[in-house]
Amino acid sequence: MELRLFYRTQRDLAAALNKLVDSYWQEEIKEQELIEGVKHMHENNMEKLIKNNQFTTVVQQQCGKRRLAVVERILKIN
Template identity: 75%
Template sequence: MFYRTQRDLAMALNQLVDAYWNEEIIEKQLINGVKNLYENNENKLMKNNQFTTVLQQQCGKRRLAVVERILELE
């Protein structure tokens, strides 16, 4: 799961978190998906220990709060 742009990555994160909120996937799938996205696209996800501006704009605070919490568990 490598993404070419930050916007593509943001859309994938949105779909993943939304699927969890809509109870389409279980928590373990969400955690594995977020970790996989982070490992393969770290430079597009974070800069200076913060989410990139594009991700902040595309994903919003609530979704990024979920992602941040998952990444802190590592």
């Protein structure tokens, strides 16, 4: 699965996160690919993903609790 480094909007970023996590859940990608993808997205799009120590409202609405729980766990591993 190929991911871009930079996303134009929060909606684009949320859609890419959804695709990445869903691919992992459907066993299309391995766990390590998921972890690396989330970390790269976070590093290059911090302001679109997290504000005031929580996910932005748009990302929360687009991704949902279950996906964001996975992303949050990955980011805390750092």
